[in-house]
Amino acid sequence: MPLHTEPRLADPDGFYAALMEAHRGLDSEASRRLDARLVILLANHIGDAETLREAIALAREGLAPERPAADTGDRP
Amino acid sequence: MPGTYANPRYPFRRPAALDHGRVEEAGVAVVGAGVVGLTVALDLARRGLRVVLLDEDDTVSFGSRAICWAKRTLEIYGRLGLGARLLEKGVTWNTGRVFFRDREAYSFNLLPEEGHEYPAFVNLQQYYVEEWLVDACEATGLVDLRWKSRVAAVEPRADGALLGVETPEGGYRLHAAWLLACDGARSLVRESLGLPFLGQVFRDRFLIADVVMRAAFPAERRFWFDPPFHPGQSVLLHRQPDDLWRIDFQLGWDADPEEEKRPERVRARVAAMLGPDIPFDLEWVSVYTFRCRRIGRFRHGRVLFLGDAAHQVSPFGARGGNGGVQDADNLGWKLAAVLRGEAPEALLDSYDAERVPAADENILNSARSTDFITPKNEAARAYRDAVLELAGRHALARPLVNSGRLSRPAVLAASPLSTPDAVPWGEGLPLGASAPDAPVQRDGEPDWLLRHIGADGGFTLLCFGQGSEAPPGIARLVVSAVPAPGALWDHSGLAARRFGAGPGDCLLLRPDQHLAARFRGGATAEAVRAARDRALAIPNRRGAA
Numbered sequence: 001m002p003l004h005t006e007p008r009l010a011d012p013d014g015f016y017a018a019l020m021e022a023h024r025g026l027d028s029e030a031s032r033r034l035d036a037r038l039v040i041l042l043a044n045h046i047g048d049a050e051t052l053r054e055a056i057a058l059a060r061e062g063l064a065p066e067r068p069a070a071d072t073g074d075r076p
Numbered sequence: 077m078p079g080t081y082a083n084p085r086y087p088f089r090r091p092a093a094l095d096h097g098r099v100e101e102a103g104v105a106v107v108g109a110g111v112v113g114l115t116v117a118l119d120l121a122r123r124g125l126r127v128v129l130l131d132e133d134d135t136v137s138f139g140s141r142a143i144c145w146a147k148r149t150l151e152i153y154g155r156l157g158l159g160a161r162l163l164e165k166g167v168t169w170n171t172g173r174v175f176f177r178d179r180e181a182y183s184f185n186l187l188p189e190e191g192h193e194y195p196a197f198v199n200l201q202q203y204y205v206e207e208w209l210v211d212a213c214e215a216t217g218l219v220d221l222r223w224k225s226r227v228a229a230v231e232p233r234a235d236g237a238l239l240g241v242e243t244p245e246g247g248y249r250l251h252a253a254w255l256l257a258c259d260g261a262r263s264l265v266r267e268s269l270g271l272p273f274l275g276q277v278f279r280d281r282f283l284i285a286d287v288v289m290r291a292a293f294p295a296e297r298r299f300w301f302d303p304p305f306h307p308g309q310s311v312l313l314h315r316q317p318d319d320l321w322r323i324d325f326q327l328g329w330d331a332d333p334e335e336e337k338r339p340e341r342v343r344a345r346v347a348a349m350l351g352p353d354i355p356f357d358l359e360w361v362s363v364y365t366f367r368c369r370r371i372g373r374f375r376h377g378r379v380l381f382l383g384d385a386a387h388q389v390s391p392f393g394a395r396g397g398n399g400g401v402q403d404a405d406n407l408g409w410k411l412a413a414v415l416r417g418e419a420p421e422a423l424l425d426s427y428d429a430e431r432v433p434a435a436d437e438n439i440l441n442s443a444r445s446t447d448f449i450t451p452k453n454e455a456a457r458a459y460r461d462a463v464l465e466l467a468g469r470h471a472l473a474r475p476l477v478n479s480g481r482l483s484r485p486a487v488l489a490a491s492p493l494s495t496p497d498a499v500p501w502g503e504g505l506p507l508g509a510s511a512p513d514a515p516v517q518r519d520g521e522p523d524w525l526l527r528h529i530g531a532d533g534g535f536t537l538l539c540f541g542q543g544s545e546a547p548p549g550i551a552r553l554v555v556s557a558v559p560a561p562g563a564l565w566d567h568s569g570l571a572a573r574r575f576g577a578g579p580g581d582c583l584l585l586r587p588d589q590h591l592a593a594r595f596r597g598g599a600t601a602e603a604v605r606a607a608r609d610r611a612l613a614i615p616n617r618r619g620a621a
Contacts, residue, residue: 029454029458032454032455033458036455036462036463037462037465039459040463040472044473
């Protein structure tokens with residue numbers, strides 16, 4: 001299922017306000033936790049792997065730097 | 077430290093080559109008498125082949141090391157005559173339980189269905205398995221076990237490998253037509269061939285402790301994320317026989333390994349976990365790091381790599397030892413077929429084609445588990461904690477909890493040895509998978525299906541009902557929905573269901589019990605023979621000029 005990229009929220013201001021309200025009073029660690037929970041709940045709701053891959057790619061756009069070339073190379 | 081186990085010491089036997097000074101000739105030499113080397117040596121010997129098995133030490137493993145033996149491994153040891161012994165001595169478990177901070181987040185059952193001879197896992201110290209494998213190898217009379225025999229030089233050749241072997245009584249040279257490298261993560265054979273490992277190092281340290289105690293924990297795998305007794309890190313608990321418990325503490329990269337191994341320090345960690353009322357003794361302590369990596373190919377001419385010499389994984393998921401035993405299971409029958417002249421050497425390329433993807437699957441799974449257990453940055457930790465918090469309350473998050481994806485038998489999905497289905501098969505065992513077990517009755521006695529597949533060391537044509545004939549050299553095994561003479565009675569219908577087979581269908585299983593071909597409605601002897609030839613990498617006879 002392709003990711004919807006056209007506007008779909010009936011009450012965009014209302015959604016945005018609810019999101020801000022949820023973050024109100026949280027320190028940055030708790031806020032990060034809230035966002036993480038939200039992503040997991042919504043990802044499960046969407047379910048479709050292709051849609052999620054597309055969303056991750058779209059969200060990642062323009063966020064330099066590219067993933068650093070990891071501390072993963074293990075040379076003999 | 078107390079001892080629940082005393083390591084046997086095996087005698088050094090002076091090989092004739094030390095006296096005559098010539099290069100000794102061997103058909104098959106195995107380097108490394110660990111679990112994997114012993115398993116492949118036993119498998120080959122049971123197929124009638126002579127094996128020289130070289131090991132630098134004179135005993136089995138120190139410390140419990142690999143302890144979780146998966147169902148597939150137990151089935152393989154069943155075929156090799158040791159399954160019942162592992163089952164009897166080992167601690168059977170099917171349940172895993174995951175805790176986050178002070179509460180349970182999630183539990184899972186690894187074998188939710190009945191009707192298998194072996195459970196999802198038994199826990200058993202590696203030294204028992206190795207000791208029994210040594211005994212079984214000796215009993216064949218075909219395994220020449222050479223202890224205190226260190227391979228110091230390896231020279232690969234077109235016709236095998238020339239080894240320089242050092243012993244307490246001097247050195248000698250041994251030429252092996254085939255060399256199986258089972259010499260572990262620091263494989264000298266690998267180094268001698270200049271083969272690099274490719275993969276990932278994880279920046280974390282773990283403390284592993286075998287603790288003797290009488291405790292009321294049930295026989296299940298318990299995993300804690302960020303528990304009150306070991307804040308910010310993870311802990312894993314497994315029960316072993318002899319009142320021995322395995323506790324694995326995550327320490328973080330900055331921990332000092334020498335300091336962490338000090339008994340009083342380990343005692344404090346264990347006491348914090350158990351509380352003040354449970355007395356315990358330490359039996360074995362080690363601090364380790366791990367890597368997820370492999371060499372590019374596992375076959376290099378006449379030299380083949382198995383187990384940790386070929387690939388390494390993190391311990392989360394029990395994929396190291398179990399993966400290595402599957403290597404041995406995959407290679408044994410192939411090498412035997414080549415040495416008996418029943419198959420071309422090209423058959424051994426399929427060891428690469430089948431076990432490299434299997435190793436990659438193990439590496440992928442164990443690397444992902446490690447990423448979950450050891451978050452690499454703040455975002456990763458936030459997501460992990462979010463998953464664990466949600467999992468306590470909502471089923472949706474539970475599949476994301478990753479404390480180790482436990483070893484499953486490899487499905488050799490892209491195997492060149494499999495014959496594609498002529499018609500779509502639908503539900504049931506996929507091609508390349510290892511055969512499922514099922515309860516059956518034979519002559520009125522309870523029995524298990526897997527005991528009869530590959531029982532004579534060869535291919536098996538599994539026939540659901542009468543009909544198909546097996547060509548010469550292939551055992552025919554009839555499974556019947558009703559009691560019938562000479563047939564296994566599939567009284568529960570589980571065999572038919574698990575294979576997705578109905579009356580008249582037949583399936584060709586390899587000597588390692590993996591599915592090579594299947595025929596809806598039966599097969600001619602010629603079709604079965606063609607599938608068997610393909611599984612032996614024999615070129616198509618009709619296609620040959």
